[in-house]
Amino acid sequence: MPSSTFENLSPAKKQHVTTALLNEFSRHTLADAQVARIVADAGIARGAFYKYFADLTDAYKYLYRTAIQDIHVPITRTDHLLSAADYVQQVQEFVTGINGSPYRDLIRLHFKTNEGLVNRPPVEIKIHSAQEWAVMVLIHETIKGCLLDPANATAALDRLRKALQKLL
Incomplete structure (x- = not known):
């Protein structure tokens, strides 16, 4: 589950991070995904990623749940x-x-x-x-x-x- 820090981001910043997650997890399996690519794409610091999510699996679960809710x-x-x-x-x-x-x-x-x-x-x-x-x-x-x-x-x-x- 994303942290309350992530949940309290502005909608635009939250969407920017979510888009970076989608880009990464649409091109790479969870085993091959990299925080470095996500933070570069989102324009955030590596530390911010870990303030938002416990790890890559946590970020993946958030994105997958978001996708399922949308579709x-x-x-x-x-x-x-x-x-x-x-x-x-x-x-x-x-x-x-x-x-x-x-x-x-x-x-x-x-x-x-x-x-x-x-x-x-x-x-x-x-x-x-x-x-x-x-x-x-x-x-x-x-x-x-x-x-x-x-x-x-x-x-x-x-x-x-x-x-x-x-x-x-």
């Missing part, structure tokens, strides 16, 4: 499960949104490499049935596949549609 559009939840076609359309729109966002490379590197390097806090998702859980897992794996292998996104979406038709 995440929840798949529609209603009192009942949707049709396979509705879910596939929502996934396709979500993937298209990520591909058109400044976070595209960050998210791809996250799925490709960084996901295994950071401990994720448990996320509370209210799942009512095994069927809902299966739909959620299929959707998330399809999103990951579409982002990591865009050339086969159509096949991944078709596979999702077929699996959901059998499941629903």
